[in-house]
Each structure stands twice: as C-alpha cells, then as structure tokens.
Amino acid sequence: MSSRLRFDARVFGAFAIAVALHILGTWLIPGYSAPFAIRALLVLASLLAIASIGQTLVVIVGGIDLSIPFIIGFANVVAAQLYGGGMAFSLVCVIVALGAILIGLFNGAVSAGLGLHPLIVTLGTGTVVQGAVLLWTGGFPSGSAPPAVSAFVSIGGSTGPLPFPPLVPVFVLLAALVALVLARTPFGRRIYALGSNPRAAPLALIRPVAMWAAAFAVSAFFAAVTGVLLLGFTGSAYGAVGQPYLFQTIAAVVVGGTALVGGRGSYLGTVGGALVLTELNTLLIGLGLQPATVQAALGLVIIVLLSLYGREPAIRSTI
Amino acid sequence: MGRIVARLGGIGFAALLLLVLLVVNVWLTPGRFQPSGWLLLLGLAAPLIGAAMASTPAILSGRGGIDVSVGPQMGLINAILIKVLVLDFGIAHPLVLVPAALLIGALIGAFNGFLTTVVRIQPIVATLGTYLILSGVTLTILPAPVGPAPVWLKSLAGPLAFLPLGAVALSWWFISRSAWYDQLMAVGSDDRAAFTAGVPVTGVRFFAYLLSGIYAGAAALMLSALIGSADPNVGPTYTLIAISAVALGGVSLAGGRGGLLGAAVGALDIFLLQNALTYFNISTFVLQIAYGSILVAAVVLTALQTRAVAARVQHV
Amino acid sequence: MPEPAIETRDIVLRRGASPIDERVAAGSIVGLAGLDGHGQEAFLKTLAGLDRPVSGEVRFERHAVTGFRQAVARGIAYLPRDRRATGIFPALSVLDNFAIATLAQDVKGGFISARERRARFARYAERLSINAPDWSAPITTLSGGNQQKVLLARALALAPRLLLLNDPTRGVDVATRHVLYDVFRELAREGMTLVILSSEIEEILLLCERVLVFREHAVAARLEGADMTSAAVIEAMFGRSAA
Numbered sequence: 001m002s003s004r005l006r007f008d009a010r011v012f013g014a015f016a017i018a019v020a021l022h023i024l025g026t027w028l029i030p031g032y033s034a035p036f037a038i039r040a041l042l043v044l045a046s047l048l049a050i051a052s053i054g055q056t057l058v059v060i061v062g063g064i065d066l067s068i069p070f071i072i073g074f075a076n077v078v079a080a081q082l083y084g085g086g087m088a089f090s091l092v093c094v095i096v097a098l099g100a101i102l103i104g105l106f107n108g109a110v111s112a113g114l115g116l117h118p119l120i121v122t123l124g125t126g127t128v129v130q131g132a133v134l135l136w137t138g139g140f141p142s143g144s145a146p147p148a149v150s151a152f153v154s155i156g157g158s159t160g161p162l163p164f165p166p167l168v169p170v171f172v173l174l175a176a177l178v179a180l181v182l183a184r185t186p187f188g189r190r191i192y193a194l195g196s197n198p199r200a201a202p203l204a205l206i207r208p209v210a211m212w213a214a215a216f217a218v219s220a221f222f223a224a225v226t227g228v229l230l231l232g233f234t235g236s237a238y239g240a241v242g243q244p245y246l247f248q249t250i251a252a253v254v255v256g257g258t259a260l261v262g263g264r265g266s267y268l269g270t271v272g273g274a275l276v277l278t279e280l281n282t283l284l285i286g287l288g289l290q291p292a293t294v295q296a297a298l299g300l301v302i303i304v305l306l307s308l309y310g311r312e313p314a315i316r317s318t319i
Numbered sequence: 320m321g322r323i324v325a326r327l328g329g330i331g332f333a334a335l336l337l338l339v340l341l342v343v344n345v346w347l348t349p350g351r352f353q354p355s356g357w358l359l360l361l362g363l364a365a366p367l368i369g370a371a372m373a374s375t376p377a378i379l380s381g382r383g384g385i386d387v388s389v390g391p392q393m394g395l396i397n398a399i400l401i402k403v404l405v406l407d408f409g410i411a412h413p414l415v416l417v418p419a420a421l422l423i424g425a426l427i428g429a430f431n432g433f434l435t436t437v438v439r440i441q442p443i444v445a446t447l448g449t450y451l452i453l454s455g456v457t458l459t460i461l462p463a464p465v466g467p468a469p470v471w472l473k474s475l476a477g478p479l480a481f482l483p484l485g486a487v488a489l490s491w492w493f494i495s496r497s498a499w500y501d502q503l504m505a506v507g508s509d510d511r512a513a514f515t516a517g518v519p520v521t522g523v524r525f526f527a528y529l530l531s532g533i534y535a536g537a538a539a540l541m542l543s544a545l546i547g548s549a550d551p552n553v554g555p556t557y558t559l560i561a562i563s564a565v566a567l568g569g570v571s572l573a574g575g576r577g578g579l580l581g582a583a584v585g586a587l588d589i590f591l592l593q594n595a596l597t598y599f600n601i602s603t604f605v606l607q608i609a610y611g612s613i614l615v616a617a618v619v620l621t622a623l624q625t626r627a628v629a630a631r632v633q634h635v
Numbered sequence: 636m637p638e639p640a641i642e643t644r645d646i647v648l649r650r651g652a653s654p655i656d657e658r659v660a661a662g663s664i665v666g667l668a669g670l671d672g673h674g675q676e677a678f679l680k681t682l683a684g685l686d687r688p689v690s691g692e693v694r695f696e697r698h699a700v701t702g703f704r705q706a707v708a709r710g711i712a713y714l715p716r717d718r719r720a721t722g723i724f725p726a727l728s729v730l731d732n733f734a735i736a737t738l739a740q741d742v743k744g745g746f747i748s749a750r751e752r753r754a755r756f757a758r759y760a761e762r763l764s765i766n767a768p769d770w771s772a773p774i775t776t777l778s779g780g781n782q783q784k785v786l787l788a789r790a791l792a793l794a795p796r797l798l799l800l801n802d803p804t805r806g807v808d809v810a811t812r813h814v815l816y817d818v819f820r821e822l823a824r825e826g827m828t829l830v831i832l833s834s835e836i837e838e839i840l841l842l843c844e845r846v847l848v849f850r851e852h853a854v855a856a857r858l859e860g861a862d863m864t865s866a867a868v869i870e871a872m873f874g875r876s877a878a
Contacts, residue, residue: 116622117566119572197724250447261441292456296453299449
C-alpha cells in the first residue's frame with residue numbers, strides 16, 4: 001500500500017515540479033507565460049513526450065533504447081528525401097514506419113534472444129542506421145515536409161477554437177491511449193510482469209523475446225513519428241536533429257518515476273518528466289545562460305531532482 | 320584455474336579479432352607497424368584504451384553500474400591541465416600535473432560514487448547528470464581549443480607512451496590480488512548474496528566509481544599527450560566508444576565478469592579496425608556503418624561463444 | 636487401472652540413469668520424494684515440458700508433451716518451487732499476479748475488464764481462503780502463505796486437468812498448509828490429477844496415494860498402501876534395501 005502511494009507521489013511530484021518551474025519562470029522572466037511562449041512549451045514537451053513513449057515501455061520491460069536519436073534522424077531525413085523526390089506522403093510514412101519497426105524488432109529480439117545488453121545492441125544499430133542515412137544523402141539531405149505536417153506542429157497554429165496546433169490535443173489523446181494500453185491490455189500487463197521478474201515470466205506464459213521485440217518496435221515507431229514531426233517543425237531535414245533526445249528521453253522517463261530496473265513506472269509520469277525538462281530548458285535559456293551552462297545546470301538539476309525522489313531502495317531492504 | 324578460464328573465455332573472441340586485425344593492419348600498412356613505430360601507435364591508441372579501462376570498474380560492480388561520464392571527465396581534466404594550470408598559471412611540472420589529473424579524476428569519481436551508492440540514484444542517470452555538468456563546465460572554461468601542452472606531456476604519446484598505460488595496468492594487477500577485487504566480483508555477480516555474506520556492498524561499489532575516476536584522470540593525461548592541446552569537444556566522444564570496447568572485450572554489462580585486460584583488448588580491436596578502414600580511404604559514413612555492424616556482430620558472436628562454452632560445461 | 640492421465644515412456648533424466656516408465660491415473664495424487672538433486676525435480680519439470688529428457692517420451696492424454704506452452708495449452712499447470720525467484724511479480728498487484736497467465740479471459744472489447752477480473756479472483760480467494768485486504772496492493776504486502784495461494788490460484792485459473800506442484804508448502808505456515816491439503820484433496824475428488832514434489836515426507840504420506848522415491852535420477856522405489864511408510868521412503872532415499 002505504502003509503495004503505491006509513494007509511486008503516485010513520484011508522478012505527482014513530476015507535475016508539481018513542472019508547475020513550480022513555470023511559476024518561477026513567470027516570476028523571473030517577463031513574457032514567460034505569454035500565449036506564444038506557452039504554446040511553444042507545449043509543442044516542445046509534446047514532441048519529447050512522444051519520443052519518450054517507447055523509452056517508457058522499454059525501460060518498464062527492463063531495457064534501455066539508445067537508438068531513438070538515430071531513428072529520429074533516419075525518419076527525418078528519409079521522409080524529406082522521399083517526399084522531396086515526389087513520392088506520395090502517405091507512402092513515405094508507411095516506408096519510414098516499416099523501416100523503423102524492423103530496426104526496433106531487431107533491437108529487441110537480439111537483446112532478449114541472446115541475452116545481450118540492449119545498451120550495446122541499440123548503440124550498434126543506431127550507429128549503422130546513422131551511417132547508412134549519411135551515406136545515402138552524402139551528408140547533405142534535401143527535401144521538406146508537406147505543409148500539412150508543418151501546420152500540424154506549428155507553434156502559431158490552432159485547432160478549431162483551441163489556441164494550440166493540432167499536435168497538442170492529438171498528443172493528449174495519444175497519451176491517454178498509451179496509458180490505457182499499459183494499464184488495461186494483456187500486452188501492457190505482460191510488459192510490467194516481464195520487467196518485474198524476467199525469470200517468472202515464461203512460467204506465466206509470457207514470451208520474453210516477443211515482448212522485447214514489440215516494446216523496441218513501439219519505441220522505434222514513435223521515434224520515427226517524432227522524426228517526421230520534427231521535419232514539419234524545423235522545415236528542413238537534418239540528420240542530427242534527434243541527438244538531444246538520446247539523454248532527454250531517458251531523463252524524462254526517470255524524472256517521471258519509472259525505475260530503470262524494470263517493472264515499475266507509468267507513461268503519465270513520463271509526460272510529467274517531459275514537461276519538467278522542457279520547462280527547465282526554457283527557463284535556463286530565458287535566464288540568458290549560454291548553451292554550455294544550460295547543459296551543466298540541466299545535469300545538476302536532474303541529479304538534485306532524482307536525489308529528492310528518484311532514489312533506489314537500500315540493498316538491506318531488498319534482501 | 321577456473322578463474323583463468325572464466326577470464327579468457329570472455330575475451331577469447333576479442334583476442335582472436337585482435338590477431339586477425341593485427342595481421343590485416345600489418346599487411347595493409349607495413350610501414351606504420353615497424354617496431355620503431357610501435358610507441359607512436361600505442362600513443363595513438365592510448366586514450367581509447369585508457370577510457371575503456373576507466374569505464375570497467377564501475378561496470379564490474381553490477382546492478383546497472385556504469386559510468387557514462389568517463390569521456391567528459393577526460394575532457395574537463397584536459398581543459399583544466401592545459402588551459403588553467405599550464406597556460407593561465409604557468410604550472411607545467413609533471414609532479415604537479417600528474418597528481419592534479421589523478422586527484423580531479425578521484426574527486427569526480429567520488430562524486431559519482433556518492434550519487435550512485437549513498438544517494439542511490441540509478442547509475443546511468445546519475446553519471447548522465449555528471450556527463451552534462453562536466454561537458455557544460457568544460458565548454459564554459461574553454462570555449463575553443465588552445466595549446467600547446469608541455470613537451471614532457473607530449474612525449475607520453477611518443478617515446479614514453481608505455482608509461483601511463485603501464486602504470487594503470489600495474490595498479491590493476493595489484494588491485495586484482497586484493498580482497499577488494501574478490502568482493503567487487505562478488506557484488507557484481509550477486510549483490511544480495513554478497514551483502515548477506517557480510518561484504519560492505521556500498522563501500523565496494525563506491526571504490527569502483529572512485530577507481531573509474533582515477534583511471535579517467537590517467538586517460539585524460541593520455542588524451543592531452545596525444546592532442547598536445549586543450550580541446551573541449553574531444554573528451555565526450557570517448558564515452559560510448561569506450562563502453563563498446565568494454566563490451567567487446569567480454570566484460571559483462573550486468574557486472575561481475577571481465578576485467579581491464581579484456582577492456583584494453585576490446586579498445587585495441589576498435590582502434591585497429593578504424594585504422595584498417597581508414598586505409599581504404601572510404602567515406603567516414605561507410606566507416607561508421609562498418610563500425611556499428613562489427614560491434615553488434617562481435618557481441619552476438621561473444622554471446623554465442625559463451626553459450627557454447629556454458630553448454631559444454633553442463634554436459635561434462 | 637483407468638486410462639492414465641500422464642505417462643512417461645522410458646524417459647532417461649540424465650545420461651547413464653535408468654529409464655523411468657510411469658503411469659499416473661486420472662484423479663490420483665502422486666508424490667515425488669528424494670534427496671535434493673536426485674532427479675525428482677527434473678522429473679516434474681520434464682512432465683511440465685520445461686526440461687527435455689535425454690531419451691524417451693512424456694505423453695499427456697495420449698499426446699506427446701513437447702514443450703511448456705504446449706503442455707499448458709493441453710491442460711497441464713505447473714506451480715514453481717522458488718516463490719520469489721520464479722513465482723511472484725513483486726512490483727505487480729495481487730490481481731495482476733493472479734491473472735497474468737490467463738489475461739485473455741478478462742478482455743472485453745479489447746480492454747481488460749476490472750470487474751470481470753475481480754469477480755474471477757473472488758472465486759479463488761474464497762475457495763483458497765486468501766487473506767488479502769487490498770487486491771490492488773503489490774503482492775509483496777501479503778504473507779508468504781497468501782502469496783503461495785495467489786500463485787496456486789494463478790495455476791488453477793488455467794483450469795488444468797493435471798496439476799504439477801513443486802514443493803508447494805515450502806516456507807508456508809502450518810494453518811495455510813492444511814488449507815492447501817484440503818484443496819488438493821478436493822481437486823483430486825473433482826477429477827484433477829496431482830503430482831506433488833515435497834521435501835517433507837510427512838506431507839506426502841498424508842496426501843498421496845502413491846509415492847515415487849528418486850535416487851540418482853531414477854525411481855528407486857514405488858510405494859503405495861501399507862508399504863508407504865516414513866521408514867520405507869527414507870530407506871529408498873538413502874539407497875538402502877527395504878529389507
């Protein structure tokens with residue numbers, strides 16, 4: 001009972017810190033709560049939260065995915081290149097999604113099937129994917145996103161009467177769906193069970209390799225979605241556009257209270273974590289800090305936050 | 320005996336790959352592999368070997384133990400040594416710089432150890448935090464590369480290249496004979512059992528991070544010697560490649576299995592691989608693809624080999 | 636003898652060990668005894684399809700057992716020995732731990748129905764008298780005995796016709812033990828076949844109609860009726876003649 005309360009407290013804590021940071025920002029920086037600034041914040045947080053969907057699943061199942069930034073770059077560049085070459089955008093999306101899913105399936109199946117650490121496997125496949133994309137484009141990708149994608153994520157956009165681009169409400173629905181799938185489907189429950197006790201899982205009719213493959217495929221798919229959305233957001237293709245997401249997805253998941261040892265956590269927490277990171281970044285840049293200093297401060301704040309509520313149990317209490 | 324078999328079993332593949340790569344490299348570029356050029360090559364490979372060895376103790380300590388801040392540690396120490404001590408304060412004596420490098424490494428290692436074992440933040444996230452802090456601080460004190468490094472320091476990448484690597488190897492040789500080493504391996508393979516058996520798990524793990532930091536200080540000296548200047552952007556690139564080298568060298572990322580020798584062999588593999596691929600003058604993009612594929616193939620083969628060995632042992 | 640529920644056709648558990656040719660009648664309770672590591676656990680796992688015999692074949696209701704998932708699909712359930720290592724999912728709730736092997740049964744319109752799941756668990760909670768104040772709390776909030784009952788409920792939810800129990804009362808308090816014994820007898824009366832491995836001879840004598848005593852990965856003695864005494868089992872365990 002107590003652990004459930006503490007668990008909810010972690011999720012609540014992430015949102016509380018996001019709100020506190022926002023209040024601090026509004027107090028310190030003029031215009032921090034201006035409609036445009038809030039829209040920008042929500043768009044950036046939504047993008048990070050979408051990229052972190054898969055990381056949440058992968059971490060709950062007991063793994064970690066370092067290939068996310070590379071797949072974001074892959075989707076970003078390939079989509080632009082194909083669409084720029086005159087292909088129908090729907091077909092482009094199918095190709096990009098299938099490519100990403102195949103990479104994800106490989107990551108999960110190889111890690112679980114051979115008992116390899118996913119850190120190395122995903123780093124290896126990520127490196128290959130990035131190299132292949134660079135080779136294909138010669139390092140200078142071209143092309144752009146269809147206007148519809150740009151409008152979908154544009155900070156200045158609106159959705160009917162809502163003052164946000166469609167990305168924000170669509171993301172809210174998506175987040176609810178992800179939370180529902182994790183909490184109320186056999187797939188979701190098996191993900192938690194496998195992460196909680198990998199040795200007991202096969203005896204409970206859970207297929208570890210299939211589950212890992214599925215979790216990493218989901219991760220790759222949403223990384224690809226993020227890559228395409230980023231194409232609409234920035235307007236042009238850029239292979240390294242995903243790099244900040246390498247550590248940020250992990251940080252969002254952990255700040256949201258999901259334990260890296262597997263079996264515990266929630267997507268709602270990750271959304272809170274994504275908000276915290278976006279608020280922090282915006283706040284620090286708004287205070288006029290240099291990018292290098294922002295980075296250092298971000299690292300420090302992540303450590304402070306986790307030492308407040310992301311602590312692991314002492315070994316004494318795990319016996 | 321069992322210990323030796325277990326150790327060599329892990330690095331078997333990396334050692335075989337090393338042999339093949341050596342033959343290929345000597346065949347491709349005989350000029351570079353003349354005995355007279357060995358020290359130069361060693362100096363060239365040293366920072367990666369040092370980074371891989373520095374990454375190892377934390378990984379050996381198990382339960383997700385890892386230090387992803389090794390690269391930025393090397394970067395920051397490089398910046399402090401050359402930019403702050405040598406250029407700003409004019410202190411260039413080896414008896415100051417060498418202890419300073421190791422001391423800063425030890426301090427950062429102790430900080431990481433404190434975060435992961437006392438505060439108990441998951442190691443990859445804690446050291447990721449350190450990663451961001453260190454690389455941020457490095458860029459703040461050193462926005463652009465400056466130089467040069469003192470002559471004696473540069474010689475550590477030339478005629479004296481064996482010195483820093485030898486010192487690390489020797490220290491590890493002594494450590495691997497200590498009670499702490501046995502405790503580290505016990506904690507790494509099963510921390511609960513070790514704790515129940517009375518091993519001070521927290522202290523053992525803390526020292527592993529401390530040691531990773533000290534070795535990162537040594538690796539920073541190797542890096543400074545090689546580049547002969549202070550450069551804020553080189554250090555962080557070593558982190559992931561060093562961890563790859565460690566995995567390639569048969570060190571289990573789950574902890575408790577492997578050692579510095581394996582890590583060094585894995586790092587040499589990667590160095591020789593890059594060297595051979597560069598010879599073909601192919602684009603860095605192909606190099607990257609080859610590097611990633613070989614990394615995955617190598618860990619897959621190592622896993623299969625470990626399985627085959629385990630299966631054989633079971634049937635006897 | 637009625638149609639056997641499960642039979643082993645000359646299975647060899649380890650190279651060099653004598654083959655085991657055994658039939659277990661439907662609706663009976665058979666015990667497995669032996670010193671630790673003498674093959675009784677390997678035998679039980681072979682019945683479950685978890686281990687493969689060196690040679691020979693296991694047949695359940697006239698079909699060969701080829702693997703664990705296939706065995707479960709045909710009507711076999713297995714309760715593992717080490718509750719903490721291979722039984723419970725410590726981070727998950729009591730309900731999750733109960734339903735994890737039979738998740739599809741609660742799905743309505745694509746999602747798990749919480750009401751369905753609770754109703755299903757309620758039946759087992761009553762039958763096994765599971766003492767769990769909060770079904771949504773992690774399973775680790777329960778006592779060892781109640782955790783074991785939840786695991787038994789998980790196995791029974793598969794509606795098996797053959798139940799394989801690997802030391803089911805290990806680390807369970809006396810009161811809970813007797814509840815479990817009653818449940819096992821009742822299940823057998825309803826027609827379920829039970830094979831129980833136990834490290835306690837008394838338990839086997841109390842529950843089983845027949846006991847197989849293992850020594851060196853083979854059956855050293857088959858005892859039933861008046862021959863099934865503590866002394867006879869111990870003698871067979873240690874490889875002394877029954878004389």
